[in-house]
Amino acid sequence: MLGLVLSVVLVIFAADLIVLTVTERWWHHGLGEWTEILVDDAALSLLCAAVLVPVLRGWQRRAHLAERAMDIASDGFVVMDMHKRVVRTNEGYRAMLGRAGERLSGRSLSELSHRDAATTIDEQLEEARRLGVNRSFSLQSRVDGSSLPVQMTTAWLADLGCFAAFVRDESTRVEAETRLREQAAATRRLLDAMAEGVLGFDDQGRCSFANRSAARMLCHRSPAALVGRGVTSFFAAGSPDRELVWLRTAEQLGSRELSMRRADGTVLAVDCSCHALEHDDRSSGHVVTFIDIGERISARSERDRTARQLRDTFELAPVGMARIALDGRFAEVNGALAETLGRTRDELLALHWQQVTRPEDLPPETARIRRLLRGEEPRYSIEKRMLRGDGSVIWVLQAVTLVRDADDRPDYLVAVTKDISARKQAEAAVRAADVALRANAAKTQFLSRMSHELRTPLNAVLGFAQLLRLDRQHPLPAEAAHRVQMIEQAGAHLLALIGDVLDLSRIEAGQLQVSPEVVDVAEVAAECSTMLRAQADAKGVDVVLQGHGADGSPRALVRADRVRLRQVLLNLLSNAIKYNRPGGKASVEWKPQESHCEIRVVDNGVGMSDAQQAHLFEPFNRLGAERSGVEGTGIGLVLARHLAQLMGGDLGVQSRSDIGTTVTLTLDGAEPTAAGIDDTHPTTLPASLGHLRVLYAEDNQVNVEIVRGALQARPAFALRVASSGSQALALARADVPDLMLVDMHLGDTTGLELATALLADPRTRGIRLVALSADALPAQIDAALRLGFEAYLTKPVDVAQLLRVLDGAAGG
Numbered sequence: 001m002l003g004l005v006l007s008v009v010l011v012i013f014a015a016d017l018i019v020l021t022v023t024e025r026w027w028h029h030g031l032g033e034w035t036e037i038l039v040d041d042a043a044l045s046l047l048c049a050a051v052l053v054p055v056l057r058g059w060q061r062r063a064h065l066a067e068r069a070m071d072i073a074s075d076g077f078v079v080m081d082m083h084k085r086v087v088r089t090n091e092g093y094r095a096m097l098g099r100a101g102e103r104l105s106g107r108s109l110s111e112l113s114h115r116d117a118a119t120t121i122d123e124q125l126e127e128a129r130r131l132g133v134n135r136s137f138s139l140q141s142r143v144d145g146s147s148l149p150v151q152m153t154t155a156w157l158a159d160l161g162c163f164a165a166f167v168r169d170e171s172t173r174v175e176a177e178t179r180l181r182e183q184a185a186a187t188r189r190l191l192d193a194m195a196e197g198v199l200g201f202d203d204q205g206r207c208s209f210a211n212r213s214a215a216r217m218l219c220h221r222s223p224a225a226l227v228g229r230g231v232t233s234f235f236a237a238g239s240p241d242r243e244l245v246w247l248r249t250a251e252q253l254g255s256r257e258l259s260m261r262r263a264d265g266t267v268l269a270v271d272c273s274c275h276a277l278e279h280d281d282r283s284s285g286h287v288v289t290f291i292d293i294g295e296r297i298s299a300r301s302e303r304d305r306t307a308r309q310l311r312d313t314f315e316l317a318p319v320g321m322a323r324i325a326l327d328g329r330f331a332e333v334n335g336a337l338a339e340t341l342g343r344t345r346d347e348l349l350a351l352h353w354q355q356v357t358r359p360e361d362l363p364p365e366t367a368r369i370r371r372l373l374r375g376e377e378p379r380y381s382i383e384k385r386m387l388r389g390d391g392s393v394i395w396v397l398q399a400v401t402l403v404r405d406a407d408d409r410p411d412y413l414v415a416v417t418k419d420i421s422a423r424k425q426a427e428a429a430v431r432a433a434d435v436a437l438r439a440n441a442a443k444t445q446f447l448s449r450m451s452h453e454l455r456t457p458l459n460a461v462l463g464f465a466q467l468l469r470l471d472r473q474h475p476l477p478a479e480a481a482h483r484v485q486m487i488e489q490a491g492a493h494l495l496a497l498i499g500d501v502l503d504l505s506r507i508e509a510g511q512l513q514v515s516p517e518v519v520d521v522a523e524v525a526a527e528c529s530t531m532l533r534a535q536a537d538a539k540g541v542d543v544v545l546q547g548h549g550a551d552g553s554p555r556a557l558v559r560a561d562r563v564r565l566r567q568v569l570l571n572l573l574s575n576a577i578k579y580n581r582p583g584g585k586a587s588v589e590w591k592p593q594e595s596h597c598e599i600r601v602v603d604n605g606v607g608m609s610d611a612q613q614a615h616l617f618e619p620f621n622r623l624g625a626e627r628s629g630v631e632g633t634g635i636g637l638v639l640a641r642h643l644a645q646l647m648g649g650d651l652g653v654q655s656r657s658d659i660g661t662t663v664t665l666t667l668d669g670a671e672p673t674a675a676g677i678d679d680t681h682p683t684t685l686p687a688s689l690g691h692l693r694v695l696y697a698e699d700n701q702v703n704v705e706i707v708r709g710a711l712q713a714r715p716a717f718a719l720r721v722a723s724s725g726s727q728a729l730a731l732a733r734a735d736v737p738d739l740m741l742v743d744m745h746l747g748d749t750t751g752l753e754l755a756t757a758l759l760a761d762p763r764t765r766g767i768r769l770v771a772l773s774a775d776a777l778p779a780q781i782d783a784a785l786r787l788g789f790e791a792y793l794t795k796p797v798d799v800a801q802l803l804r805v806l807d808g809a810a811g812g
Contacts, residue, residue, distance in 0.1 A: 072091070072092075075167060076166070077092065077166060077167070078093055078109065078165040079162055081163075086107050096148060098142045112140060112141060114147040121138060124138065128154040133155050133156075134153075135152070137151060138150055138152045149170045149171050149173075150169060150170055188211075191211040194211060195291070196289050198287065200288075201287075205231045207231070209223075209227065211223060217260075217270075217290075218263060234261060258290075268292060269292070270293060271291050271293045275287045275288075314334050319336055319417060319418045320339075320396075322334070324412060326410060328352045330351060331349075333348045337417055340386075340388075340396070341356055342389035353415070357384060358384065361384040364382070379399065379400060379402070380400055383397050395421045396419055396421075461796070462796035463706035463709075463799070466799045467799065468480075469485070470799060500635050513778065516561055518558075519557065519670075520557060524562065527566060528569045528570045532570065539584075540584075542586070546588070547591060557592075557597075558597045559648070560667050561643075565667075568644060572601040576601050576605065576661070580605035581606065586601070586605075588601055589602060595668065596666055597668075599665040603660050605661065607657045607659050608657060609657045612655075613653065616637065616653060644667070647667060648668050649666045649668065651665050652664045652666075691716045692714075693737045694711070694717055694739050695722060695732060695740045696719060696720070697724075697740060697741065697754060698721065698722075700743070707802070710799045710803060711806075714803065714807075717806065720735075725747075725754045729758065732758060733764060736766075741772045742772065743771075743772060744775045745774075751773065752787060755769055755788065759787075759788060770805055771793065772793045790805075793805065
């Protein structure tokens with residue numbers, strides 16, 4: 001019994017082995033086919049009935065489980081015969097192609113492939129047949145015609161004579177890879193569109209990526225030329241070494257200004273930033289971005305240069321400059337302002353602008369600042385007074401401007417201050433000079449009128465006195481002649497007084513001119529002594545002349561205006577006589593020195609005290625002599641000193657009360673030459689030289705009578721008179737005279753206007769003109785002589801001088 005069981009077990013075990021062998025061999029025929037083959041086999045009929053049928057049923061269950069597992073797998077499985085036709089597919093493969101439930105057996109795999117991959121599927125299968133296994137990417141065709149990317153692993157089972165292929169759906173991966181490629185391309189386009197240069201470096205410090213801007217800025221044709229270069233090759237020598245560790249650290253660093261090398265050898269200034277890339281907490285490289293800052297550096301250099309210039313302008317400006325905060329305190333001042341205000345910068349920075357402004361000037365400037373802050377005016381200028389550190393006051397011109405911030409709000413004030421004290425003083429001086437000029441002009445005009453008004457009646461006095469004294473046909477008795485002489489002396493004194501006043505006013509106005517020449521001191525001294533002899537005899541004073549040339553010794557010569565020197569000596573000698581005592585002495589002494597000559601007028605009269613000498617040269621101050629009964633005006637000595645200085649000399653006085661006075665006149669010496677004395681007070685008339693037709697333009701009948709009386713000594717001279725300028729012009733045109741005497745102040749015109757009309761008419765242009773006027777001001781005389789007058793005679797008329805002028809015209 002036991003032996004039978006063991007025999008059955010052995011048979012079952014052997015049958016199981018046979019089944020497994022047959023299954024492996026005929027697997028490609030399908031489970032049903034090889035089962036039928038085994039059942040139909042006659043040799044095994046009995047065995048199947050007893051032993052194999054249970055075994056095969058068990059195996060059939062296991063095969064069914066394998067098919068179920070294969071069908072539920074997500075990957076595809078395809079079995080093809082040696083002719084590459086499909087024998088078996090699982091449900092996963094059919095679902096990939098959208099062919100669920102469809103029978104694919106008998107179809108070639110190329111039919112199931114997409115048209116773009118159909119030509120290569122056979123090559124892949126042949127590759128598997130040749131090598132045993134082929135793994136490749138392929139495109140399968142879905143039922144809707146779309147392509148399905150798959151990863152296909154194909155094996156050639158030579159012992160079974162079939163192909164087995166495992167198919168994995170790669171559409172998700174391919175779509176992801178496509179998206180990544182598109183993203184990478186977009187990123188590349190974005191990086192290439194960036195103005196900044198971008199360089200990517202791996203963890204070894206080698207360039208792995210560069211955008212177009214980086215290549216362009218570094219003068220390379222394409223970004224590829226930068227790839228593979230080490231980081232140190234990008235930075236120029238002189239860049240800080242520590243910057244190169246950017247690519248060796250994982251931290252993100254701030255931007256730096258560096259210099260990078262260009263392909264052409266030049267250096268590019270850049271603002272560079274480096275960022276570390278990390279993956280799984282490990283460094284995977286770095287990204288370096290940079291921008292060209294050449295223009296920025298140039299702009300910064302220009303800005304710095306401008307700032308330096310502004311700073312230099314602020315510091316070196318010759319005018320004071322200050323920045324003032326809105327609260328009124330000085331925020332910044334330059335050296336010029338500190339110097340102008342006599343304070344240090346620190347002192348000014350601790351002050352309010354109102355503390356250095358004169359209190360009286362605060363209200364107007366405060367109002368201007370308020371207008372400035374309200375936006376009613378952008379700036380203002382003001383002249384005001386400021387206080388220096390020592391308490392003194394200066395005038396300044398200050399220009400103030402309001403500076404606003406980026407939001408157009410008031411920020412601070414800028415004040416430019418210029419010291420105008422000198423200008424103010426000059427303006428005050430100009431105003432004073434203008435006032436003085438107007439005063440002088442008014443005084444000149446007044447003196448001109450007064451001179452004319454005084455000389456006109458004086459002309460009648462002295463003129464008729466001369467006519468009486470010089471009348472040969474009707475000589476005066478001795479007593480009458482003496483009275484006429486007294487009239488002339490009084491008139492001469494009055495005329496001298498008028499002359500002195502006019503001369504002094506002309507000196508003060510700077511209008512008196514002198515004509516230096518070589519003058520013999522002895523001759524002028526003798527003239528003065530002779531002219532003052534009568535005054536000296538009346539006073540009982542002895543006049544003595546002592547010096548070179550007075551006693552036949554060599555002459556003492558000086559360079560001076562002869563008329564003015566005589567005027568000075570007359571004044572000094574007259575004073576020595578007037579302020580002397582009876583029986584006193586007045587001497588004129590002169591002695592040449594090496595380069596000059598000293599002329600001293602010495603008297604032993606009443607003298608002067610020190611107090612009187614302190615006021616000696618004050619005009620019209622007679623030092624108390626007005627109570628002495630001595631005639632005088634108090635301007636003679638003042639005038640003498642001015643005349644001495646105009647001639648290049650000087651005049652000094654030494655005096656002791658009750659002892660006497662010495663006045664010293666110092667003048668420059670001159671080379672020896674001849675000099676003569678004009679006789680201005682002749683006692684006889686010159687002889688007539690010929691015929692002369694004279695037209696006299698004069699509106700004062702007294703003056704006409706004097707001239708008419710003077711010409712009685714010239715019977716050959718014919719005189720016509722015109723009482724106005726228009727009448728004189730008409731008479732001159734109707735009957736052209738040889739000579740015209742013209743008064744400067746006619747009723748309807750001036751003598752200058754009449755002369756201008758005569759010179760403008762060809763018929764009267766050749767008439768000789770002589771002025772005869774009471775206007776003795778130099779400006780009037782000069783104007784007449786420049787216009788063409790041959791001579792200018794002043795009133796009171798000197799009859800002898802007038803006849804000499806007329807005789808000269810008659811003889812010429």
